[in-house]
Amino acid sequence: MTGRTIKKEWTLDLDFSAPMGETYTRFVEGLKEKMFLGNRCGERTFFPPKPFCDRTLEAAGEWLQSDGTGTVEAFTVIHEKSKGVVFPDTEHFPEVPYILGVIRINGSDQCLIHFLSGFDNDDPQAWPEKIQVGMAVRPVWSEKRSGHILDIKYFEPCE
């Protein structure tokens, strides 16, 4: 055996389009107006909203509105970005290092992943010290909003 091998390269370039349903449509349209919508499904509340409760399959009830203020449940600071990934629908994906947070909006029963920012950019090494589980954060809205989860640029500490 020589250990010699050719490598065969190929690319899958595939197109998809899927409906997102009424609940999520209304949610992202709310983002355009700087509204963070949620809803109630039985005894639980969800920000972002859900079409049904995942425990009981009970259909969504009343709509709820919030300013998007929430608390940090968990976070990580990313120092290395995956090289091969293209994010076609995000104009302002941050450069490393950046922070991803798990955020509980308005006491929601389930959380949301989003960027955290607004800390001292000169000293990223100190970020983990500055972020506390349970700290209050608020959304920073983009000037240009198109009905996308990144109409919120990031969440920042409420002080």
Next chain:
Amino acid sequence: MPRKVAVIGVGNTTYTSVKKENRERSEIAGACIRSALDFVGRGLSLSDIEAVYYSTVDGFEGVQRPERSMDCFGQSAGTAVFTVNTGGTAGGSAIKDAYHIVAGGLYDIVLVYGCCTLLAAVDVQQILNTASPPLIEKPFGIGAVHLGGFYLSRYQSEYGTTAEDFALVAAKSHKHAVNNQYAHVRRGYTVEQILDSPVICHPIRLREICPVSSGSCCLILASEEKARELSDTPVWIKAMSCISDTYLVGYRDFLGFPMLKKLAQKVYQEAGITKPLEEIDYAEVFNPFAGFEYLQYDALDLCKEGEGPKLVREGVTDLGGKLPVNLSGGTLCTNSGVAASVTRHAETCLQLMGRVEEERQVKDARVGLAHSWGGPMGQFNTLAIFERD
């Protein structure tokens, strides 16, 4: 009444980095299965295998239904081939399915193949990103390591875990991988060397993250009658099950592994285990990020919550301790995708059979545990308890 089922054979190939790999994927599979048949011996041949459970992850192999192109499963002799796909846990899930079908009496000899799923993808993150729901999570480019960061930073903020604590459990895996001929990274990194490596995703350092490996692993399962005929060291499956977590990553609160805890309670009850630390002799838990071992100790009820670092400092989970864990080096030192979830079970069975290198062999291990985690976004856990005669 379900029939007793045993693992009688383990197949492995050499493990290397994907970049250095020069074998074609069915060539790897063929060699792996050959080694499992040789492991059993006694004239067992490919045509004796009645069914193959092929485990994979959507998209990782770059082809639709990858099992169709694998001509090494004895299809010419009429073998049935089934595919199981639960992301990184697919190997564990496939073993569970194979166990059920043999226990149910449908087949007597079944092979579970854990594919080397990372072989083809140029950047796995590209594919992981397609696993995220497009509207709410996909724009953030979340991969396994980011999940790892969430879980471990939450653990750290809850229990005050230090960087040294995380490095300590990583060093335990690296130390033992040196003695494992089937480990990929065998550098034996020390606590200092681990702390010297850069933080990739807070609080996880480079040497606390698994490599991207190639190579594959398989198991042969048999009914009691066939197991007694073909093996002097059958390892019986006492109990095995799996559990599902939320699909969206943001729906979890990242405080420990509550689903694994729930699963452990169920599996322990079925296996009749009440004091896991006392009753289990060896365990392999899925640690693509070294610190995961601590959360798993908690969920598996090996210690009080947050006391994992104490177990490692006292050597409880090291060779010679009460319950040695991951003496193969774990997923931390070898991660060839789905194969790694089969490997956790293979390594536990090999320990119980007394078939690993002397330097890392646990003496008289009789009861073993194997766990896998994946999803591709950590949605699933599987857990198995094994026992030898």
